[in-house]
Amino acid sequence: MNVTVEEIAALLGATRQLVRIDPLAAEACLDKMVALLSGRESLPKPEENHGAGLTPWQQQAIEAHIQVHIGGPIKVGALAKSAHVSISRLNRVFKTSFGKSPSSYIMEKRIKRAQYLMAMTDEPLSQIALSCGFSHQAHLTSAFRKWVGISPSALRRSLREREVNPADLAL
Incomplete structure (x- = not known):
């Protein structure tokens, strides 16, 4: 062995x-x-x-x-x-x-996890940022805008206005 x-x-x-x-x-x-x-x-x-x-x-x-x-x-x-x-x-x-490159792939995973947590929990964005590997909320917001096209708070508002299926946000 x-x-x-x-x-x-x-x-x-x-x-x-x-x-x-x-x-x-x-x-x-x-x-x-x-x-x-x-x-x-x-x-x-x-x-x-x-x-x-x-x-x-x-x-x-x-x-x-x-x-x-x-x-x-x-x-x-x-x-x-x-x-x-x-x-x-x-x-x-x-x-x-x-x-994609390792850094792009990891960032995509962090963004997807943040999206999932925003949809499925009421955690503050600052806590979500830290749990997804971002140094602070502003770092999450900047990366999120670049990758998704809107701010995390705007996404969270839109998610609250409609029913979200957890399978749509699978990690």
């Missing part, structure tokens, strides 16, 4: 965080651990997988890392580590796999 205790501990830690946030991703992490521990699957070495993009499990690992750490800083090095690739390789193949 070429799985280290540290790798399993990292997957368990991510799974614990994901249970509350995204049960399906948590289940995928558990399936991955079972496959690793049973010897049916192994983690590739960084020099393996010279294809055009990331493998499905690497994409899932990156998604899980972003979900777990969405409320704080997310460094490209940590994403690369979660996918067991070098930072330079991740920078080369991320757009192929996800359709």
Whole structure:
């Protein structure tokens, strides 16, 4: 078996965080651990997988890392580590796999989470900003206008005027 205790501990830690946030991703992490521990699957070495993009499990690992750490800083090095690739390789193949750069992808995830929280909770925008990884409400407002085209408070007002289906705002 070429799985280290540290790798399993990292997957368990991510799974614990994901249970509350995204049960399906948590289940995928558990399936991955079972496959690793049973010897049916192994983690590739960084020099393996010279294809055009990331493998499905690497994409899932990156998604899980972003979900777990969405409320704080997310460094490209940590994403690369979660996918067991070098930072330079991740920078080369991320757009192929996800359709945009790591920073754009993370920002999109933060904005979608903010939209979801605005629709589903009565939390103040300042708290939503912090829980989505923005440094303050003004940072959220600026990014939100750029990505969505309106301010967060304008979106929240429009959402309150009509019934919102949670499935329409799925993360």
